[in-house]
Amino acid sequence: MRSIPIGSAPVTVPLASVQDLMTDLGITDAQASDTLEQHLLDATEAVLAFIGRPILSQTWQDQVFVRHFPRTLSLLVAAYPVQKVLGIVRNGTALSQDEIDGLVIADETGEIFRPDAERPFWHPGRYEITYQAGYQLPATQDDGTALPGNIPRPIQLAVRRVAAAAYYAEGRDPSLKSESAQGIGSTSWVTPDPALGGLTPEAAGLVQRYQSPGTA
Known part of the structure; x- marks a missing residue:
């Protein structure tokens, strides 16, 4: 990957x-x-x-290769927690927005699952996954919030x-790591x-x- x-x-x-x-x-x-x-x-x-x-919020693009065997139940990305999947391209063909919206994302492990219970495995090929991942830093909005x-x-x-x-x-x-003074005590x-x-x-x-x- x-x-x-x-x-x-x-x-x-x-x-x-x-x-x-x-x-x-x-x-x-x-x-x-x-x-x-x-x-x-x-x-x-x-x-x-x-x-x-x-671990800090950023946009990433991962290349993941899925082989014919063993079959792949989830695509695993490198950065997590995953905030949002922006796009997935397999062998040059992009998944539709409806397919992207239907994905099941285990955000804390970086795993992306297909929603189809009858055909849950990802097809073999080269995937390019664009996504946002990481924790958000404290910030101040333009209005001071x-x-x-x-x-x-x-x-x-x-x-x-x-x-x-x-x-x-x-x-x-x-x-x-520590010091002591007679009659006073010790500090560590x-x-x-x-x-x-x-x-x-x-x-x-x-x-x-x-x-x-x-x-x-």
Whole structure:
């Protein structure tokens, strides 16, 4: 299978809010927001790299080859969740809009099924599938209305956990996991794990289910 992005790639922005991170850290100083936003951006890039597949909304075109045997029950595209199938061309012939509208889409797995229960299998050939897939980022409409997006909460929480670990690591040896002072007590930190791409173990556990099968 070959997958080609159509149009510009989504701009990488923090996948969690500065306000939520400030709440996590117990910070009320608004002057810290710029530093925290950079931590969130760095954490976002680390989480996306760990997931290992595109998850932000974009238009794609996949080429899928269906063989005579074994028979194919579903066409599988590379990017998901699938928002909408825009077109399917088989051996140069496009499916009609009515056929496209009748497709059954398992959006969270990227599988596309025929609706015909008596003839559910896709015919052999080369398919070009154009579709929109991925999660929507928060946005603001022209009239000022805020759209929250639909980034899954585990992904947002993982970004916040990685950003928080980076914040606590400021000004200390990043390999230091704990310290103690006689008569005062001890303090420990959760540190990013290089084996997990710079994520903390908790963050990696939160987003593991979103990983590409070839990445896990």
